[in-house]
Structures are given as structure tokens and as C-alpha cells.
Amino acid sequence: MITPAFELSQDAESLTIAIRVPYARVSEFEVYFEGVDFKFYAKPYFLRLTLPGRIVENGEEDGSYDVDKGIFTLRMYKETPGEHFEGLNMLTSLLASKKSRSAKPLVEVTGSSELPGESKEDEEEDFDWEIEQSPYEELTESDLNAQCHYGFGNLRTGVFKRLQDELSDVIDLKDPDSTSLGERRQKRLAAEESKFDPDHYLADYFEDEAIRKILKYKPWWTIAFAKMMASPERNQEQNNQETFQVSFSKEENYQLLKFTNKSYLLDKRAQYHVYYGLIDILLAYCYEIRVTEGESNVESAWNIRKLSGTLSWFESWNNVHEILVSFGRRVLCYPLYRHFKLVTKAHIDTVKILQLGRSAILKCLLDIHKIFQENDPAYILNDLYISDYCVWIQKVKSRKLASLGETLQRTYLTKGQLGLEIEELESAALLVQGEETESQVPCSISSQQLSGFDSLTKDSAKPDAISSSSKTEDLSVDRAKPADHEGGKVNYLEENATSITDSLEFCLKPDIRTYDVGQEKPVTSSQSPRVSAPLIIELEEKMETESQPSQQCGTSAVDEGKQPT
Structure with missing residues (x-):
């Protein structure tokens, strides 16, 4: 016998099953349903289901067969109208149990729709998700x-x-x-x-x-x-x-x-x-x-x-x-x-x-x-x-x-709990990167000061008739120096934007002991009661997004500082 493909759907009053049985004869269809049992036979197809809710035969059920698609559709009515049947898309659990063909020591119980270990009493108790501990015993x-x-x-x-x-x-x-x-x-x-x-x-x-x-x-x-x-x-x-x-x-x-x-x-x-x-x-x-x-x-x-x-x-x-x-x-x-x-x-x-x-x-x-x-x-x-x-x-x-x-x-999980010393590794790398960046910033400023000094030297050698105009130019150069210096600061932030954003989690994740669900003793985890892991990610992404306009402003400031006076 072939187990056919099937689908189940429901509304408030009825349950509908669609069974794909191509090349089957309409005259050979046999259907039986009562309570939670459903059986369908159309040579060479056979389907037996254990439904998650009870259905009843009241004379109003109806069925149809689409010859072109090879789909048999049957609508049945629920014993309790308004009841919701749970798990209709769990097809394996709906199929009747078969005899075990698995090799031991895998143990299985056939003919049961519930886990043996899950009694009604077990369903009512709250899961604390913590395994009970037993005293240590020396084993052979x-x-x-x-x-x-x-x-x-x-x-x-x-x-x-x-x-x-x-x-x-x-x-x-x-x-x-x-x-x-x-x-x-x-x-x-x-x-x-x-x-x-x-x-x-x-x-x-x-x-x-x-x-x-x-x-x-x-x-x-x-x-x-x-x-x-x-x-x-x-x-x-x-x-x-x-x-x-x-x-x-x-x-x-x-x-x-x-x-x-x-x-x-x-x-x-x-x-x-x-x-x-x-x-x-x-x-x-x-x-x-x-x-x-x-x-x-x-x-x-x-x-x-x-x-x-x-x-x-x-x-x-x-x-x-x-x-x-x-x-x-x-x-x-x-x-x-x-x-x-x-x-x-x-x-x-x-x-x-x-x-x-x-x-x-x-x-x-x-x-x-x-x-x-x-x-x-x-x-x-x-x-x-x-x-x-x-x-x-x-x-x-x-x-x-x-x-x-x-x-x-x-x-929650923090980097320090992984035991790989990645926080120390990141801190050392960021420190080296900061030292390299700081060593580059004074050099750019000193070159600007040297160019201003050269212009002043050249202007002092000009005739008095041109000295007034040269003073005006010198003033414009002096005004440009703060802009240049400001641009240097923006460049420094641009180069370290990723570092600052990534190091944000150190500020937002203080080392606070927290409690796992269902246990009274604190677990070894670091968790902030005010800032959750998803919120930290959103804040980091927001910081990265807001850093982009500042990069554009910093670039324009540097360009303006480099314009000839």
C-alpha cells in the first residue's frame, strides 16, 4: 500500500482533508471516520490518521474528487464546534504508528501519541530548565x-x-x-x-x-x-x-x-x-x-x-x-x-x-x-x-x-565568559591603533604651520605697497588654521569610528550576575537588567549610521582648510 500525500485545514465548525490519489477509481473510494480515527482506502492508496480532535458523522459531510488533479477532498464536522485542532501540519504525528524497525538500543513505544515521560502531572509543573544534581560516586x-x-x-x-x-x-x-x-x-x-x-x-x-x-x-x-x-x-x-x-x-x-x-x-x-x-x-x-x-x-x-x-x-x-x-x-x-x-x-x-x-x-x-x-x-x-x-x-x-x-x-553572553581573552586582545589592538593615529595627527598640523610660515616669509620680502594686501591674506590664513585643526580632529574620529562603535559594548555590558530562569542561585553569566542584547546591537548600528554624516562634514572641513588663500 502507498501512503498518499495529504493536507488538513479547519475552520470553526469543520475539518477538511485533501488527499492526492492520482489514477484512482472513484468507485473504489472507502472512507471511515469516528472520534479521532480517520481511514481512507483507494487502491493502491491507504491512509490512517489519528486526529488531534474529535469529529462526528452528522449527515452534513461532503466530498468531491478532482479527476484532473487527482485530489480527493472531504469535509467533516467537529464534535465540539469552535474547538481548535492543534498540530494539523504535523503530518508524521498524525500517521498511525508503525512497527519498529530501528536497531537497538534505541527504544520506542508504538501506538502512543504522547511521550511516555510526559504525564498530565508533568505537563502541569513548571519547567525550571535545571537538571537535578546528584552526589558524586566513584565509578568502576x-x-x-x-x-x-x-x-x-x-x-x-x-x-x-x-x-x-x-x-x-x-x-x-x-x-x-x-x-x-x-x-x-x-x-x-x-x-x-x-x-x-x-x-x-x-x-x-x-x-x-x-x-x-x-x-x-x-x-x-x-x-x-x-x-x-x-x-x-x-x-x-x-x-x-x-x-x-x-x-x-x-x-x-x-x-x-x-x-x-x-x-x-x-x-x-x-x-x-x-x-x-x-x-x-x-x-x-x-x-x-x-x-x-x-x-x-x-x-x-x-x-x-x-x-x-x-x-x-x-x-x-x-x-x-x-x-x-x-x-x-x-x-x-x-x-x-x-x-x-x-x-x-x-x-x-x-x-x-x-x-x-x-x-x-x-x-x-x-x-x-x-x-x-x-x-x-x-x-x-x-x-x-x-x-x-x-x-x-x-x-x-x-x-x-x-x-x-x-x-x-x-x-546573555559576554566576551569575557568565552575564556579566550578576546577583550584583552581587542584592547591591545585598539591601543596600538590609537597610538599610530595620534602620531599621524601632529605631523599634518605641523606641515600646515610650515606652509603658513613660508607665506609669511615671502610676504615680508615684498614692497610696502603690497604689504597691506599681504596682511589681509595672512589673516585669512590664520582664520583657516582652526578649520585645519578641526579637520584633523574629524579625520581622527573617522579613522577610529569603527573602534569607538565596537568598544561601545564595554560601556553597555557591566559585569552583573544574573539569574537563569527557574533557579535561585546565580549563574555565571553577565547580563544587564537595563540594556538587553538586541538593544545593544540596535545602538551600535545607530552609532554607525550617525557617524556617516559626520564623516562627510569632516571631509569638507579638511578640503576648505586646504584651499589656497
Whole structure:
């Protein structure tokens, strides 16, 4: 049997399903629906769905078949008029569960539409996004080997024993099957320390024309987020975030139909790891989309997996801040463009995607899946992470994603927290640049004074009849000197406009300890309660824009000072 392509839509009273069944006979259509169950059969097509709400047969339903397009359309009525059916575009979760064909130790539960770990009581409690700590216990070697898991929810192990030849081309971790979580982190930090290049960083810091262009790029989620915020009904529960801003293409719908619907046995700690891994992967994806301006290339798969500690080192995270620290370090160590503003932009983009809801997240994951699938051997990461994320995200409650987005939004990252000493590096470079600029300014003034002195010497040798006119000229020269000096000051500001703008963040980001959402103890993050990260970026861009008219004025002042008297 073939599972046909289908789409669902709704209004206040009814639910409409459009099923594409080309070359099917109208006389062989069979439809059954009751409650949340829907079945459709037209040889060789068969479709069985578990709907997110109940429908009822009341005699008013109607159907039609477009022979030219091969689309069968059926309109059914809701049991409770006015009820909003959530997740109609989550096609994989609507399909009935199939028998598992996955290799162990990945555990799945078929025939269930909800996560086993998410009971009603768990749904009601507030997520604090902080993993519970347990006392340290000395472990034996066998216990350590048993803990070397990775993949979605840390449910995989032993995979790379069979893939040693392709291992080095996919991840940075050499032996994941025998490397504990603590050892992975130590090796990752050491690799980043050795990879950081101060010359490359300073080159991008001062010569940032290409980076400024990248920062102005607006990905699709920026537009969708603006529409959501402008919507007058955005606070109403019926206006679900994932239904009206984000839509899927035919290719993406086809991707969804190819996934196997399953539920995962995840304890509370594993659920935290999955949520945090999602943030880490989205941060890397947002950076990639921005630097390529939405056009993926042969390096896209490398960029995403290299910037994500989850994908390249099989890291498991304990809080949001350490995810941002890892991402920031890797941005400044590995890709072509290494600038801290790109880290902040990716941070803001990820917050927007999370606030848009499941559809936006799923759309990003489908794009990552496509990029990895077309790259050999990055497709292994689809089997380990992305495919399971695409299925799992369709069943996540929107309230949890909103809570995760708020936590990420309130967690800020500063340069000093990266541990790469880039603040000291920038200060030293700016000091050297300031000394060089100051040494050039007196030279220009002294040359002007010398030219004025020469004119005075020549005028003193002229006859008395011309002395009066020469005095007038001398006065005009004297008047021009302040203008020349003023022009020198403007030139100095022009040459250091970028430096002054970039150093603005030191004034706007005081070192203030803040609190992560859901925890009473302060986290190691620097955050200003008055000035947020997006506001800092807007202020910097405004300063850069306002510096352009002053540059033009400075140029005219210098030109006037150079005019012959």
C-alpha cells in the first residue's frame, strides 16, 4: 500500500482533508471516520490518521474528487464546534504508528501519541530548565563504559565501532564509544584553545565589511516573527503560533511522510538533554543561514556540525548558558567569519524560532536533515539526531517551547565568559591603533604651520605697497588654521569610528550576575537588567549610521582648510 500525500485545514465548525490519489477509481473510494480515527482506502492508496480532535458523522459531510488533479477532498464536522485542532501540519504525528524497525538500543513505544515521560502531572509543573544534581560516586571502569552513550536522548551506543572509517569525517571526538561525558568536554575545550587564531579574529574585528552585510540579512523567521508580534490576536490561545506564520512546501511534506511515527522512552534528565541539544543545533543552523544568506552550499553541512558541540562532540548540556559559551567559542575558532556579533545574532534568531513554535522549529530541522542527507558522510548525524528530532518535535507541547525560548532570551553572553581573552586582545589592538593615529595627527598640523610660515616669509620680502594686501591674506590664513585643526580632529574620529562603535559594548555590558530562569542561585553569566542584547546591537548600528554624516562634514572641513588663500 502507498501512503498518499495529504493536507488538513479547519475552520470553526469543520475539518477538511485533501488527499492526492492520482489514477484512482472513484468507485473504489472507502472512507471511515469516528472520534479521532480517520481511514481512507483507494487502491493502491491507504491512509490512517489519528486526529488531534474529535469529529462526528452528522449527515452534513461532503466530498468531491478532482479527476484532473487527482485530489480527493472531504469535509467533516467537529464534535465540539469552535474547538481548535492543534498540530494539523504535523503530518508524521498524525500517521498511525508503525512497527519498529530501528536497531537497538534505541527504544520506542508504538501506538502512543504522547511521550511516555510526559504525564498530565508533568505537563502541569513548571519547567525550571535545571537538571537535578546528584552526589558524586566513584565509578568502576565497567560503569564508565556503560555510560558512553550519545545520539538523541543519549539512547545510542556502539554505533561507531562499525563506522571507524567514516568517523573522522563526521565528528571531532575520536572514540565516542569509550569516552565519558567529562572526557568529551575536556577534549573539546582543549581543541578549541589550540584552534583559536588571534590574527584571524582581529582581521574580522577590524575589517568587517562582509560581516556588516551579513548582519543586515533577514532570514524567513524574522519576517514571520514580526507578523506574529504585530498580530492583534497573538495572545489568544486559539491563534496558535505554528499555524498561520509558517507553512511547509510540498518537498517538506514529502519529507514528513517518510519518517516513522514513534514515541521515546525518555526520563526527565534525558528530556532536558534533548531540549538543550535542540538549542545547540538551532544556534549552529542560524549562523549557517545568516552567513550564506539562505543559500546552502557544499560547506553548509560542515558549518552546522562543526559549530554544534552536540553534533561534533556528542556533548550533553546542563544549562542554557554553557550552550551559549560553547557556541560562542566555536564561532570564534572554526568558521570563515569569526565575529562576536554573529554569535549574538544567532542567539536572537534562535529565540525567535523557539517563540514561533513547533512549525518553525520543524521547518529548520527538515532543512538540516536535507543538508545532511545530501552530504556524505554527514547523513550519519541524521540517523543519530536529526530524524528523531523531526519526529519528537511534532509532539512537544507549545508551552514548554515557549518556556525554553524565554529562558534563552534571558540568558546573555559576554566576551569575557568565552575564556579566550578576546577583550584583552581587542584592547591591545585598539591601543596600538590609537597610538599610530595620534602620531599621524601632529605631523599634518605641523606641515600646515610650515606652509603658513613660508607665506609669511615671502610676504615680508615684498614692497610696502603690497604689504597691506599681504596682511589681509595672512589673516585669512590664520582664520583657516582652526578649520585645519578641526579637520584633523574629524579625520581622527573617522579613522577610529569603527573602534569607538565596537568598544561601545564595554560601556553597555557591566559585569552583573544574573539569574537563569527557574533557579535561585546565580549563574555565571553577565547580563544587564537595563540594556538587553538586541538593544545593544540596535545602538551600535545607530552609532554607525550617525557617524556617516559626520564623516562627510569632516571631509569638507579638511578640503576648505586646504584651499589656497
